[in-house]
Amino acid sequence: MTLKTLLAASALAAMGSLATADGHMTDVKVGMITTLSGGGAGLGIDVRDGFMLAAKMAGNNHLKIVVEDDQRKPDIAVQLADKMIQSEKVDILTGIIWSNLAMAVVPSATAQDKIYLSPNAGPSALAGKGCHANYFNVAWQNDNLHEAAGGYANSAGFKNTFILAPNYPAGQDALTGYKRMYEGELAGEIFTKLGQKDYASEIAQIRASGADSVFFFLPGGMGISFLKQYADSGLDLPVVGPAFSFDQGILQAVGDAAMGVKNTSQWNKDIDNEANKAFVDAFQAEYGRLPSLYASQGYDTANLLLSAMNAADINDKPAFLAALKAAEFDSVRGDFAFDANNHPIQDIYVREVIKEGDVYTNKIIGTALSDHSNVYVEECQM
Amino acid sequence: MTLILFIEQVLNGLQFGIMLFLMAAGLTLVFGVMGLINLAHGSLYMVGAFAAAAVAGWTGSFVLGLAAALAAAAAAGALVELLVIRRLYDRDHLDQVLATFALILIFSEGTRYLFGSFPLYLDIPDALTGPVTLPGGIQYPAYRLAIIAIGLTIAAGLFWLISRTRLGIRIRAGEADREMIAALGVDISKLYTIVFALGAALAGLAGALVGAIQAVQVGMGEPVLILAFVVIVIGGIGSIKGALIGSLLVGLTETLGSIAMPALFRLFMDNSAAQATGSAIASMLIYVLMALVLVWRPQGLFGARV
Structure with a gap:
């Protein structure tokens, strides 16, 4: 056996093991409820675009995303969340910009055993007494x-x-x-x-x-x-x-x-790290404008989710939550970790x-x- | 509250009221003359603001922007009247509400399609930038004074138009009895288009004027529309004079209430709680005012019919 065939064989073996790992990965369905019309639509569009960019760059086709517009109205956000949980059967909800909408949606979603990843709103009520193991805030506490x-x-x-x-x-x-x-x-x-x-x-x-x-x-x-x-x-x-x-x-x-x-x-486009440079360049190439902090938060949220998907199966809830909490992803902000209440510890x-x-x-x-x-x-x- | 603060707030209330008047005048004319509830009036306000921002950005001239706002809103108004509103005069109010609500959605998403979701930039013209010092040492933005002056000029122009011109006679006649003036040989459908376009132009002007001190963005018209409806209900539907008095009442109540109420609650509450409660009560004041006026005069202050 020459060195070349040895290499080829180990490469094949590596691909084989990758394929099995991939085969084991279950689809994760994400429901994104965010503000895409009316006043404040720019914020939701940035979060969505940042999130979608990260998903596209990862190329993980087990990540399924449905996006809906809440029009910045709490009642519509609640209807959308019910629809996504009951008929779309999503595993994870995300996307809400406004704290009053988050207060209307998050407690009931986490009570129904869905995971919620907040790319923006971080009301104090959900960080203190109302905290929940299924609720993660990737942006900041308000x-x-x-x-x-x-x-x-x-x-x-x-x-x-x-x-x-x-x-x-x-x-x-x-x-x-x-x-x-x-x-x-x-x-x-x-x-x-x-x-x-x-x-x-x-x-x-x-x-x-x-x-x-x-x-x-x-x-x-x-x-x-x-x-x-x-x-x-x-x-x-x-x-x-x-x-x-x-x-x-x-x-x-x-x-x-x-x-x-x-x-x-907590973010700016000139923070000096590889992840941030890649993000700012890719965002400009994809959408033709400079990213905002909302876009960076959407991007980090998607990357956090992708890191958890690589580490654990969504059907093994405790392991998946632990993988989320570990926050093993390259944040565009540099250092990023979750505190005990699932809110970030970061530089501002x-x-x-x-x-x-x-x-x-x-x-x-x-x-x-x-x-x-x-x-x-x-x-x-x- | 010091006297200077009080005078400044009265000026703010006047400016806000005048801006509301430009919106409410068109709304009350359309409602009075045609019996039509037009929810899309706020969209015409937005059209005006976007046209002004686009043209001012392109040419660098605020005056051209204002002209473009008038033209674009009047054209949009005339087009909407010809294509949609014309079919609604004989329908009941619910159909009108549904159709004009659909127009709001079409205008909003159409504007988003053309200009994107991010707010546009429209700046105050250089000549009116910064504050002027009024007698008594009050510093007040020149641009807001200009809005008051423009609004009062337009109010005077409207009174002249309605009471002294042939078009005004027809508008008043159309308000009183539309079958009769059609029988007298007035082209009623052309009159309706003109009135609608006139109302739209006023809304567009308001949008452009306000766009320079606020954000030019999709959905900017709807909050103002609600206030404009409150104004015409208080003033009496169909009455320009009512719209003017109603606008000033609402403007002053809203502005003075927002500082008087928290100050009142601060007498017996701590600061934060007084702020929160006072702000909440202040935002209800204009509706309380509307309710009181309706109890006293169900047809509104200057409404002709009950």
Whole structure:
């Protein structure tokens, strides 16, 4: 037997064993419920595109995905979840952007023994007492980026911040998160309406309050409106916020009003690791635009799932959950691990809005919190 | 609440009300003259905003953008009237609601198909950027003052149109008795198309004006549409004067309520709870206002018929 045949034989044997491993792998059916129409569709589309990109790059044809549009309406999300669980027989649900929709869908899905992987919403209620072994959040606990913003505010020397957020679960988590880390005084605190477009009234109150800085959490179109109106009001207090109002999808619509603003994020396109470079290049090649943090979260969610599929069979639930919890995948954020309540432990960065050529984007200027988890871990009894 | 804050909020309320008036005027004309419930009015608002953003982005001129918004919304309105709405005048309101709701979906997804899901950029013209200082040291954005001025000018123009011109006489006659003016030889279907296109153009103008300070995105029209319906119910259906008064009432209630209510609850609650409760109550205020007006005058403030 020559060396060549030996090599060929071992290669064949290796292929054979791969084939059997592949043959044992059962199909995993994923139901993605996300926002693809109406206001806020950009977020859902980014999550979907990131998720689909990872699935395509892996080329694993045991991963079956059905995608449906929740129109940002809790009632529709619940109907879709029921349909996917009962008639489509999905094994795993994912995709929800908004915390109020997640609160409507996740508890009942996990109670029916389905796995839920959250690519975005991380309401505190699902991280603490309401945590569940079948629920994993791949993005962040809602408070995280706001805590980082509070930490940044201390280091930037803000003493009297005016804070505002929409009146829904993620908005309440946002203000709680900021206040947890921030050590100065509050000049004022406002809950706005979810979906509000006109912030003249809030801006007038900020002006009258004597604040030295502004923290806001207004995702999607709300942030565009606020920033444009803020820039036009003549107020020039420094602004800080989580990445949601400065993500790639909306920066172009905000324009110059966002230049130089500091925002906090667990991801940016310039994080230096192989997985992230591959992701940013592939995303641009596939869709012709820069990825947003939502796209990165969708991409990580799919890769987490794929890593678990390679390690365990979906029909062996305890092993599959353990494989998910191990989080043996190359996150585009670099280091990534799950804490006891299935929420990430990760670094959170401070970014600054810059202009590259004609395109507004972000660059990382520092780390706000290292290996940050969340405060709800201890309330979680799984 | 300081006096300066109060005055600034009154201006904000006025600006919001004027913007609502541009929406509500078209809606109330269409409802009053044709007896048609048009849910797709918000879509025409969106069409205006997108046309303005596209043309302003392309030519760099905000004024051309505004002109494009007027033209595009009027054209879309006329087209919709000719193709769809015309078949609905004799049907009952439920059919009209269904058909115009379908139009919302068609407009939204059509716009998404053309422009994508990500918001567009429309900037305030350079001449109106930044704040101006009003007497008393109040800093107020010049652009919002311009919206108030444009809105008031249009309101005056509409009153003139309705009360002093031949078209206005026909519109009022059509509102009173449509069979009779058809019998008198007025081309009623042409009149309807004109009224519909006029209402659409006003909605498109509102969309373009507001698009510059808010986000130009799919679905931007529907929240405004709901408020516009509240306005015309308060003002009285078919009445331009009612639409103006109703808009200003709703605008002021909404804006002043959003700071007065939390302040009120702060008297006996801690700050966070007062904010949450106050905001919730404030967002109900305009509906409370509507209910009170309807109890007092079921036909609305200036409504002719019950």
